[in-house]
Amino acid sequence: MAIQIITDSTCDLSPEQAAALGVTVVPLRVRFGEREYIDGVELTKAQFYQLLSESRELPTTSQINPDAFEALFRQVVERGDEVLGVFLSGELSGTFQSAVIARELVGAQHIHLVDSGSVTLGLALLLEQAAHLRDEGQSAKQIAVRLEELRGRLSLYAMVDTLKYLKMGGRLSGGAAAIGGLLGIKPIVTALDGKIEAVAKARGKAAALAWIAEKVAGEKMDPALGISFAHSCNPELMHELRDRIEQVCELPSSFAVEIGSVVGTHAGPGCVGIAYFRGE
Structure with missing residues (x-):
């Protein structure tokens, strides 16, 4: 069988x-206004982010x-x-x-x-x-x-590069988004109890990547299991994240995915992250 x-x-x-x-x-399925697309079939990830950049409202998923x-x-x-x-x-x-x-x-x-x-x-x-x-x-x-x-041992950490879509989705006020943008604030999110939640804020990309690398080193991933990296329209920054993590701990085999519509709707382009299993 x-x-x-x-x-x-x-x-x-x-x-x-x-x-x-x-x-x-x-x-x-992903809907922009009156137009609905089959995710990954009628709408590639590149097309999704292009439509997202042009849209005045966030898309919805079915x-x-x-x-x-x-x-x-x-x-x-x-x-x-x-x-x-x-x-x-x-x-x-x-x-x-x-x-x-x-x-x-x-x-x-x-x-x-x-x-x-x-x-x-x-x-x-x-x-x-x-x-x-x-x-x-x-x-x-x-x-x-x-x-x-x-x-129960799965850890996920990702940096959000832009506050634009968090603001559009009502997860961040206009004033907070404006101040955060001026200060170069990069939210760091995690998966907690099945939800995507903010866990930290860093000023600038370098500080955000350093925070994630330190967190990974402190949690001691299980070396017998693989890890995954991800990005949304920024593979170069994803490779930079991997390089930073390799400076503080040894990495097992890994693979990468490009973030799609569900997370991409709120994170927008430029997001990078890592997922791995903590040791027992």
């Missing part, structure tokens, strides 16, 4: 990365409905395979709940679902571990249990 790993497009894996891991990606998951789950189960679904945090979207409803509609025992408690590079890192465990021969149930344990 084979295992089909299924996720949503907020994992931000490229088509090539998803294919290499053997992961099926179900897209969310969760995946249960019908889409039900059809996919039935297809997998009817061919005699197991489903391992790993999705973005249920605190950020109703997508995970849609998957739960679909599992109930299918009524199959061989559908195992995991709320990642994360998104983008954090979700991608859990998917990499899921693929690794599948290739080792573990069952879908065993992998789901392991992912839920790893979720």
